[in-house]
Amino acid sequence: MATGKINVSVDNIFPLIKKFLYSDHEIFLRELISNATDATLKLKHLTNIGETDVEYGNPVIDIKVDKENKKIHVIDQGIGMTKEEVEKYINEVAFSGAEEFLDKYKDSAKDSGIIGHFGLGFYSAFMVAHKVEIITKSYKDEPAAHWTCSGTTEFTLEDADKQDRGTEIILHINEDDEEFLEENRIEELLVKYNKFMPIPIRFGTREETLPLPDDAPEDAKPETKTVDNIINNPDPAWTKQPTDLEDKDYKDFYRELYPMQFEEPLFHIHLNVDYPFNLTGILYFPKMSQDMNMQRDKIQLYQNQVFVTDNVEGIVPEFLTMLRGVIDSPDIPLNVSRSYLQADGAVKKISSYITRKVADKLKALFNNNREDFQEKWNDIKVVIEYGMLTEDKFYEKAQKFALYPTIDNEYYTFEELKEAIKDNQTDKDGNLVILYASNQNEQHSYIEAAKDKGYKVILLDSPIISHLLQKLESSEEKITFTRVDSDHVDNLIKTDEEKISKLSDDEKEKLKGDFEKVVPKEKYTIQMEAMDSNAAPLMITQPEFMRRMKEMQQTGGGGMFGMGNMPEMYNLVVNTNHPLTAEILSAEKETQQRLIKQSLDLARLSQNLLKGEELTAFIKRSFEMVK
Numbered sequence: 001m002a003t004g005k006i007n008v009s010v011d012n013i014f015p016l017i018k019k020f021l022y023s024d025h026e027i028f029l030r031e032l033i034s035n036a037t038d039a040t041l042k043l044k045h046l047t048n049i050g051e052t053d054v055e056y057g058n059p060v061i062d063i064k065v066d067k068e069n070k071k072i073h074v075i076d077q078g079i080g081m082t083k084e085e086v087e088k089y090i091n092e093v094a095f096s097g098a099e100e101f102l103d104k105y106k107d108s109a110k111d112s113g114i115i116g117h118f119g120l121g122f123y124s125a126f127m128v129a130h131k132v133e134i135i136t137k138s139y140k141d142e143p144a145a146h147w148t149c150s151g152t153t154e155f156t157l158e159d160a161d162k163q164d165r166g167t168e169i170i171l172h173i174n175e176d177d178e179e180f181l182e183e184n185r186i187e188e189l190l191v192k193y194n195k196f197m198p199i200p201i202r203f204g205t206r207e208e209t210l211p212l213p214d215d216a217p218e219d220a221k222p223e224t225k226t227v228d229n230i231i232n233n234p235d236p237a238w239t240k241q242p243t244d245l246e247d248k249d250y251k252d253f254y255r256e257l258y259p260m261q262f263e264e265p266l267f268h269i270h271l272n273v274d275y276p277f278n279l280t281g282i283l284y285f286p287k288m289s290q291d292m293n294m295q296r297d298k299i300q301l302y303q304n305q306v307f308v309t310d311n312v313e314g315i316v317p318e319f320l321t322m323l324r325g326v327i328d329s330p331d332i333p334l335n336v337s338r339s340y341l342q343a344d345g346a347v348k349k350i351s352s353y354i355t356r357k358v359a360d361k362l363k364a365l366f367n368n369n370r371e372d373f374q375e376k377w378n379d380i381k382v383v384i385e386y387g388m389l390t391e392d393k394f395y396e397k398a399q400k401f402a403l404y405p406t407i408d409n410e411y412y413t414f415e416e417l418k419e420a421i422k423d424n425q426t427d428k429d430g431n432l433v434i435l436y437a438s439n440q441n442e443q444h445s446y447i448e449a450a451k452d453k454g455y456k457v458i459l460l461d462s463p464i465i466s467h468l469l470q471k472l473e474s475s476e477e478k479i480t481f482t483r484v485d486s487d488h489v490d491n492l493i494k495t496d497e498e499k500i501s502k503l504s505d506d507e508k509e510k511l512k513g514d515f516e517k518v519v520p521k522e523k524y525t526i527q528m529e530a531m532d533s534n535a536a537p538l539m540i541t542q543p544e545f546m547r548r549m550k551e552m553q554q555t556g557g558g559g560m561f562g563m564g565n566m567p568e569m570y571n572l573v574v575n576t577n578h579p580l581t582a583e584i585l586s587a588e589k590e591t592q593q594r595l596i597k598q599s600l601d602l603a604r605l606s607q608n609l610l611k612g613e614e615l616t617a618f619i620k621r622s623f624e625m626v627k
């Protein structure tokens with residue numbers, strides 16, 4: 001038996017492994033299965049190129065938990081190692097990675113997930129085991145080797161009588177880590193990290209219920225059969241060519257990724273690039289609700305089919321983190337801090353590649369089947385609008401497919417919209433005024449008034465819309481967005497047209513004074529307007545600028561400092577041409593006050609501003625009047 005000292009210049013690396021990697025204990029299994037997978041794939045390669053004539057067969061990786069003896073076995077049928085190779089790869093090479101690791105991190109414990117990055121994969125076993133054994137037989141015709149190490153720099157290496165090719169790693173689990181002797185815990189880890197690894201992973205057996213024959217009697221009990229419990233799907237959809245997949249395959253894979261998700265995805269984007277970086281994956285657009293916090297099922301990041309994380313922040317542009325699916329790339333530096341990741345050149349390229357692909361796909365969907373795209377618009381608009389707001393590149397591309405639907409369900413692109421309204425909605429200063437509503441019910445009377453004038457009213461109801469409008473206005477010449485209730489309809493689009501007022505200037509002045517006596521100054525600015533006599537006598541509006549700034553502050557960022565906290569201020573527009581206004585003007589003081597109060601409340605009611613006690617009083621008063 002050979003004994004020796006592991007070739008490493010520090011006294012004892014094991015306490016360090018434990019200390020640095022403490023938070024990530026559970027990844028030991030992922031690391032060992034990755035090694036087992038690599039060893040199997042290497043053998044496959046050698047047999048493929050005719051380097052060896054050993055039989056490749058149908059290798060699996062076995063995971064066994066021996067609770068009684070407190071051991072976990074990871075067994076592969078891969079390339080194996082000779083004694084010399086154990087010396088070299090386990091005792092020397094692995095530790096050269098360890099030395100690098102120590103050099104870099106001995107002073108700072110900031111980064112905890114260094115494993116894998118420095119070739120410490122195998123030694124992560126010592127996070128959970130006080131003793132580790134390797135029993136391995138190479139595919140070459142040489143005796144098997146047995147390596148044992150008890151978490152010190154001492155090891156033993158001797159011949160073993162293992163006959164079949166491959167490697168068995170035996171972990172003698174620490175008392176503190178006995179959770180890993182629970183089958184459920186191991187199964188949970190296997191499903192989390194290894195669900196799509198390329199070599200089948202077997203974790204014991206399971207009972208499978210066989211289907212009953214068609215003519216089986218009603219009380220027949222189905223038979224069960226014991227089958228291998230294979231954890232993974234070695235050929236997940238994203239590793240295949242898009243041309244080999246049908247729509248159904250993508251939907252099935254979605255279900256496989258998110259077994260608890262019952263909604264179908266709206267569409268998918270297959271990512272596939274090998275230059276200047278390697279990346280494959282499938283992204284799905286889920287049905288989106290207004291609630292942006294609905295992120296439970298996230299995009300998963302893989303490295304060569306090994307699960308790494310579902311925190312893709314920094315790799316995927318923020319607006320796309322609302323999507324679902326898989327990204328697999330060997331080029332994303334793993335286990336490094338987020339700030340490092342964001343500064344990494346390859347990661348930046350990946351992020352802009354993904355943005356471009358998503359934009360291209362949306363454009364293609366729009367071009368190929370506009371009707372279908374329009375139907376999906378409501379579900380995807382939040383992502384698109386958010387992307388336009390946050391990524392300039394995406395903004396440019398999205399101008400071609402972002403839609404502006406009218407209240408009556410006509411869908412326009414921005415260019416089409418401009419063309420459609422230019423004759424009727426250009427104001428006296430040459431500005432194109434785009435009228436919009438944010439709530440079809442609440443702004444109903446304003447929408448109707450605008451439509452009566454032949455204006456098109458766009459429905460824009462996303463939570464971030466005020467920010468996007470701000471951006472559209474500042475990047476386009478002579479465009480303004482005006483919400484239909486921000487002024488009375490004749491003022492929405494200003495013309496040179498002189499309005500004829502039934503009241504003289506003196507009368508208007510007096511009427512204004514009468515209103516000011518009743519209407520609270522701190523809430524309303526009174527605005528006398530000569531409107532159509534059929535229009536409402538009184539209406540409440542809130543200027544576009546003020547409302548938008550407040551909304552922008554409330555939805556975070558932008559807007560003008562302090563506007564969010566300003567009290568609500570409205571304009572009270574008095575239609576001087578309405579018969580009721582004439583009546584108010586000539587009424588006795590008491591009647592006049594009653595009429596003003598009642599009309600004001602009606603105007604408030606139509607803007608949904610009359611609530612609580614005031615609403616109760618109003619209703620009571622109105623009943624008295626109709627008696």
Ligand SMILES: Nc1ncnc2c1ncn2[C@@H]1O[C@H](COP(=O)(O)OP(=O)(O)OP(=O)(O)O)[C@@H](O)[C@H]1O
Nearest residue numbers: 035036039080089094116117118119120121122167
């Ligand atoms: N199951 C195995 N079968 C055959 N060789 C193995 C096995 N496990 C480890 N080895 C050998 O030991 C070496 C060191 O393994 P280790 O996990 O420490 O690093 P790595 O796999 O090279 O790098 P990393 O873990 O960072 O991907 C491997 O490169 C491989 O040559």
